Amino acid sequence: MSHKPNRKTHTQVSWLLLWTLLIPVCLCLHSAPASAQSHRKLSEEETRTLGFALEHFDKEVDTKPGAKLIGNILVYSANVFDEESWSGIRWTNHLRIKTRDEVIRQELLIQEGDVFQWSAVEDNELLLIGAGFNSIVVIVPVKPKDPQRQDQVDLLVVTRDIWSLRL
Numbered sequence: 625m626s627h628k629p630n631r632k633t634h635t636q637v638s639w640l641l642l643w644t645l646l647i648p649v650c651l652c653l654h655s656a657p658a659s660a661q662s663h664r665k666l667s668e669e670e671t672r673t674l675g676f677a678l679e680h681f682d683k684e685v686d687t688k689p690g691a692k693l694i695g696n697i698l699v700y701s702a703n704v705f706d707e708e709s710w711s712g713i714r715w716t717n718h719l720r721i722k723t724r725d726e727v728i729r730q731e732l733l734i735q736e737g738d739v740f741q742w743s744a745v746e747d748n749e750l751l752l753i754g755a756g757f758n759s760i761v762v763i764v765p766v767k768p769k770d771p772q773r774q775d776q777v778d779l780l781v782v783t784r785d786i787w788s789l790r791l
Contacts, residue, residue, distance in 0.1 A: 663742065663764065670762050670782075673702050677782040678766070686777050689740045689765035695776035696768070697736055699725040702760070702784040723757055723785050731755055732781070740765055740777050752783065760784035 666674065677700035678684070701722045734748050745763045752761040765777040 664746070666762060670760055673760050673784055674762050674764065674780075674782050676700075676702060677780055681766070681780065682769075683766040683778070683780060686765040686767045689777045692740050692765075692775060692777040694734060694736055694738050694740055694779055695773055696778045697729065697732070697734070697781060698766070698778060699728045699781045700783070701725065701728065702782065723783065728752070728781060728783055734763075734779065740779075745779075748781075752781075757785055758783045 680700055681698055683698070701724075703722065731752055732748055733751065734744050738744070745765075749761045749763055752758050760783060762782040764780050764782075766780045768774070768776055768778050
């Protein structure tokens with residue numbers, strides 16, 4: 625009795641071979657090295673606040689930080705109501721104290737001299753948001769101004785406190 629392969633069996637074998645080849649490729653793409661992954665998509669409010677911080681420090685985002693060493697960590701604590709908010713409410717910024725830079729720095733797991741990794745940046749953003757006193761946290765690599773430090777990347781930590789009447 626001879627076995628004659630039918631069309632259905634042939635199609636099933638083809639799909640099995642295709643999936644056997646595609647799964648490893650997909651897994652490799654999904655687990656790209658952290659240095660090759662980009663930052664999450666920022667909200668409109670985060671983008672605007674980041675713009676104020678970049679302007680304040682006269683810095684430019686480093687779009688290819690790779691695995692450079694972290695040079696300086698810059699902290700920008702934005703007011704709850706920024707310059708573009710209605711002027712009738714901006715005066716309330718004077719009623720509260722912004723979180724000090726030292727407090728933000730103490731919460732960070734990233735330190736100067738560490739190797740830059742997007743996964744560490746994302747972990748630190750979640751940590752600062754989870755601390756409960758920030759409504760916006762964005763951490764981005766920025767280019768150092770010193771031409772002798774082109775092998776390094778500075779980090780800009782941008783935060784905005786939550787407006788609260790908690791004591």
